[in-house]
Amino acid sequence: MIFPKYSTRTIIGIILFIIYPFITYCHWFTYSTVISSLVTKVKSLVTEQTSRPIENLKNYNTNSKKPTPKAGNFANPIYYEQRFKYLKSEVPKDMIVGYMTDRGGVYSTPIDWWLTQYVLTPLVIYRDIDRELIIGNFSNSGIISEITPDTIYCSNYYSSEKGHMYQLSNERGLILVGPKHGSTAHVTQGADGGIMKCSSVNNLILLKDFGDGVALFKRGKAK
Amino acid sequence: MIFLVVLSFSMSMATGYFFTISFLPDRRETSYSYALLKICLSVGVGLGITSCLFILWLITFNPDTIALIIFDSFLLITSIVLFKYMIKFNNNSLLIKATLPDAYLKPSWMISVVTALFLILLGGSVIVFLIKSIKTPHGYLDAITGWNMKARFLFRGGELWETAFTVLTDSPLLIPGTVARVWYYIGSDTTIVPIAVAFLFSFSTVGLLYSSVSILRGRSQGVLAGLLLLSTIIFLQSGINQAADVPVGFFYLATIVLFHLKDNSSKGKNDFMLILAGITTGLASWTKPEGSLFIVSVVMASALIFLPAKGFKKYFKDLLIWGIGLIPVLAVVIYFKTQIASPSYIFGQDWTVFINKLADSTRYLIITQMMVRTLVTFGDGVLFLLALYLILMGKKYIIRDDIVTTFSIVVLCFMLIGYFFIYVINPIDLSFVVKVSFKRLFLQLWPSIIFIFFLIAKPPLTIEDIKANEKMI
Numbered sequence: 001m002i003f004p005k006y007s008t009r010t011i012i013g014i015i016l017f018i019i020y021p022f023i024t025y026c027h028w029f030t031y032s033t034v035i036s037s038l039v040t041k042v043k044s045l046v047t048e049q050t051s052r053p054i055e056n057l058k059n060y061n062t063n064s065k066k067p068t069p070k071a072g073n074f075a076n077p078i079y080y081e082q083r084f085k086y087l088k089s090e091v092p093k094d095m096i097v098g099y100m101t102d103r104g105g106v107y108s109t110p111i112d113w114w115l116t117q118y119v120l121t122p123l124v125i126y127r128d129i130d131r132e133l134i135i136g137n138f139s140n141s142g143i144i145s146e147i148t149p150d151t152i153y154c155s156n157y158y159s160s161e162k163g164h165m166y167q168l169s170n171e172r173g174l175i176l177v178g179p180k181h182g183s184t185a186h187v188t189q190g191a192d193g194g195i196m197k198c199s200s201v202n203n204l205i206l207l208k209d210f211g212d213g214v215a216l217f218k219r220g221k222a223k
Numbered sequence: 224m225i226f227l228v229v230l231s232f233s234m235s236m237a238t239g240y241f242f243t244i245s246f247l248p249d250r251r252e253t254s255y256s257y258a259l260l261k262i263c264l265s266v267g268v269g270l271g272i273t274s275c276l277f278i279l280w281l282i283t284f285n286p287d288t289i290a291l292i293i294f295d296s297f298l299l300i301t302s303i304v305l306f307k308y309m310i311k312f313n314n315n316s317l318l319i320k321a322t323l324p325d326a327y328l329k330p331s332w333m334i335s336v337v338t339a340l341f342l343i344l345l346g347g348s349v350i351v352f353l354i355k356s357i358k359t360p361h362g363y364l365d366a367i368t369g370w371n372m373k374a375r376f377l378f379r380g381g382e383l384w385e386t387a388f389t390v391l392t393d394s395p396l397l398i399p400g401t402v403a404r405v406w407y408y409i410g411s412d413t414t415i416v417p418i419a420v421a422f423l424f425s426f427s428t429v430g431l432l433y434s435s436v437s438i439l440r441g442r443s444q445g446v447l448a449g450l451l452l453l454s455t456i457i458f459l460q461s462g463i464n465q466a467a468d469v470p471v472g473f474f475y476l477a478t479i480v481l482f483h484l485k486d487n488s489s490k491g492k493n494d495f496m497l498i499l500a501g502i503t504t505g506l507a508s509w510t511k512p513e514g515s516l517f518i519v520s521v522v523m524a525s526a527l528i529f530l531p532a533k534g535f536k537k538y539f540k541d542l543l544i545w546g547i548g549l550i551p552v553l554a555v556v557i558y559f560k561t562q563i564a565s566p567s568y569i570f571g572q573d574w575t576v577f578i579n580k581l582a583d584s585t586r587y588l589i590i591t592q593m594m595v596r597t598l599v600t601f602g603d604g605v606l607f608l609l610a611l612y613l614i615l616m617g618k619k620y621i622i623r624d625d626i627v628t629t630f631s632i633v634v635l636c637f638m639l640i641g642y643f644f645i646y647v648i649n650p651i652d653l654s655f656v657v658k659v660s661f662k663r664l665f666l667q668l669w670p671s672i673i674f675i676f677f678l679i680a681k682p683p684l685t686i687e688d689i690k691a692n693e694k695m696i
Contacts, residue, residue: 005331010683013615014333016608017447021344021454024603028456077361094383114368118361121372122380124389 080115083212088120090208090216091133096124098131100217102138112137129219134204136215144206144215224409228416231408232423234295235401239269241302245309246499248488256445260434260480266427267473268499270420271506273298274400275555277407278377286381291407309495334443334683341450345429348453352422355463360414362421362465370467371417373399378406385563393564395556397510398467417465424470425462428670429453431473435480436677439487448677455602457666467511468663474507475517475638476670479631483678486627494544501548508556512567513638513667515556516645518549520637528630572650580648590646593657601665609676616681631675635668 006014091097101112116137117125125135138144207216243264273295280294361367369392376387377399398420405416429449437445452458462469481500488496504521508514522542530538580586598606642664649656 006333006683009615011333013612014337014683016612016615017450018337018340020603020605020608021340021450024454024456027603028460077367093379094386096386096389111364114364114372118367118372118375121375122383122387124386 077115077118080119083210083214084116084119086210087135087208087214087216091120091123091135093122095133096126096131098129098134098217099125099127100129100134100136102143129204132219133207134217134219136213136217138213138215140213141209141211141215143213144209147204147206224411224413227409228405228419231295231405232419234292234299235269235273235404236265237269238273238295238299238302239267239271240265241299241306242272242502243268243499245302245306246495247484248496254438256434256437256442259430260438263427263431263434264477264499264503266423267431267470267477267506268502270401270423271397271474271509271552272502273404274397275506275509275552277400277404278396278559279555281377281384286384286407288407288410291404312495334446337443337450338446341446341453344450344453348459349426352425352459352463356418356421359463360418362417362463365467366417366465369394370398370465371402374402374406374417375412377403378412388564391565393560393567394467394512395509395514395559395564397506398470421462421465421469424473425459428458428469428473428476431476431480432670432674435476435483436674439483440677441682444677444680444682447683448673451605451673452670455605455666455669457602457662458669461663461666466663468667471507471510471514472667472670474503474510474514475667476674477503478507478517478521479634479671479674482630483627494541497541497544498548501545501550502552503548504545505549505552505556509552511667513642513664516638516641517634518553520634520641521545523637524630524633528626528633532626569645569649572648576650577648583647586647586653589653590643590657593654594643594661597657597661597665601662602669613676613680616683618679618681625678628675628678631671635671635675638668 099113099116113125113127116135117123120135136144136147205218207218209215240261243261247261247264276294276298277291280291284290362371373387373391373394373396376391377384377396380387398417401420402417405419406412409416429452432452433445433449435445436448458469478500481496481503485494485496485500488494504514504518506514507517525538525542529541533541642661646653646657646661
């Protein structure tokens with residue numbers, strides 16, 4: 001007998017506890033980003049070394065340094081720190097500012113807003129445009145020049161059908177801005193799912209375009 | 224910078240150490256497990272107390288680094304004075320009634336294998352923790368949008384830090400306060416600090432679990448308990464994510480452990496450990512809103528279990544002693560909730576909405592289904608492993624009327640019932656909220672569940688040990 005001192009039950013019990021961490025850690029490694037990125041890195045290195053000559057590899061590495069925003073970056077605070085670096089110094093720290101975005105606006109998951117708030121702390125950012133200064137966080141800088149009163153629409157209430165509203169916003173290329181902070185009361189849903197022309201944006205002035213979809217707007221005198 | 228980081232953490236932990244040993248009894252024989260238990264408790268108690276007082280300091284004075292260091296030094300001196308004073312009164316000693324002494328169990332190579340695996344896993348976990356934390360220094364979204372953002376407001380906001388709570392949730396400030404306090408020391412909001420806080424709480428939980436089970440049931444059980452916790456990936460991942468579920472789980476475990484140690488403290492008249500248990504219960508409510516539910520659960524479970532067993536006089540006396548530790552921390556939590564934080568999105572609803580939700584039977588069905596599903600898949604089916612182990616090993620070998628274990632089980636049951644009813648009245652999409660949050664809520668209870676499990680389960684004894692034990696009984 002291999003374990004003369006122990007009863008069979010005890011041996012099985014202990015073996016279960018020895019096996020369990022192997023199972024859980026193996027399972028973890030299957031979805032862990034550290035392991036998968038390491039595997040991808042090794043794979044890409046192996047592929048590159050076999051398919052490209054060394055001089056080409058040098059060029060490839062230089063080109064790969066160009067900043068190309070990936071989809072995953074939109075939830076990366078480090079990426080947000082870089083984007084909002086210059087805006088930070090332009091806004092007084094003790095202000096409450098507004099916020100708008102093209103990515104679903106109030107109907108998007110608020111990750112982009114949270115991250116903007118995180119990197120710009122202690123500035124307090126409300127998800128509305130009824131403020132003296134308004135921060136724009138867009139997918140790309142091209143959108144900023146295209147913003148006109150006709151492309152910004154207001155939504156007077158928070159719809160329960162977020163998916164539908166998000167789709168509507170994307171299809172029409174509209175920038176949705178939400179009701180004033182704290183006023184979650186439903187006003188009027190309207191014929192078009194609550195989306196309506198937003199008179200308050202008529203006097204929106206672009207103060208500065210910081211690039212990479214980051215902009216600062218100011219509320220001017222009404223036309 | 225590193226010097227100031229170390230200084231700030233050392234001040235916290237030294238304060239915590241003197242507070243902790245002021246209330247803990249001496250153990251006659253030298254015990255490494257007991258020394259480890261004291262150190263692990265000191266980490267949580269120290270960070271918790273200094274975080275609490277840091278917020279009071281922010282409320283009262285203008286933020287200033289030098290003043291903070293002087294304030295912390297004064298706090299450390301106070302804790303040393305308290306320790307010196309308490310030595311006169313703390314005449315209890317820890318006598319473990321419920322188990323055979325560690326020395327009785329002969330060292331076996333099978334336990335050595337498990338110990339080696341535990342140590343390898345511990346070392347590996349530390350490395351993985353550090354590598355992954357360097358890769359994601361800001362933590363997961365919950366840490367970013369909750370604790371770290373609040374810490375940034377506390378640090379960067381200066382005198383205007385309170386305005387932040389117009390946009391932030393009503394979660395209490397143990398973690399943000401701890402992080403911001405260290406940032407004030409070094410004058411910079413480096414991500415090293417939240418990583419260090421998460422690291423300290425994660426591995427203190429492992430240390431506390433190992434040491435407490437070792438003291439109460441022997442080293443072999445302690446190693447198995449530590450091994451099981453480290454094998455639960457969601458625990459380690461939550462630590463890396465800097466989620467507050469791990470710290471709050473630490474305080475739940477600390478409270479339950481202290482109740483058990485108090486039960487084993489058989490000499491002397493003073494129950495100072497209950498004061499410490501009160502502090503850790505209060506610190507749980509200072510860490511996360513669920514901590515308030517923990518206070519209610521402890522009060523209800525103690526009334527249900529201790530009141531009939533001990534009688535009203537003894538029960539009320541114990542409750543008062545526990546309250547001495549709890550009330551100062553709870554006062555800070557209540558002040559924060561009523562004066563600073565925005566209203567809770569759950570309890571800010573109209574009462575008619577509550578009634579409608581409570582009367583909706585489909586909500587109960589959905590929650591039950593989702594909770595059961597989560598429990599089945601939790602930790603890759605670890606609950607099945609525990610059930611199987613208990614069947615194989617049997618319940619503990621010395622049978623006695625253990626009301627503290629019953630009390631601990633009832634506390635955890637009340638917590639689960641509490642979670643259930645919070646879900647019932649929750650305004651957010653039900654399936655979504657249960658799916659994303661219940662595994663984390665269960666994780667908060669997980670170290671305590673492991674602790675209780677290894678108090679109940681028989682240790683892996685050799686046939687010789689079992690025979691000798693039978694003779695002793």
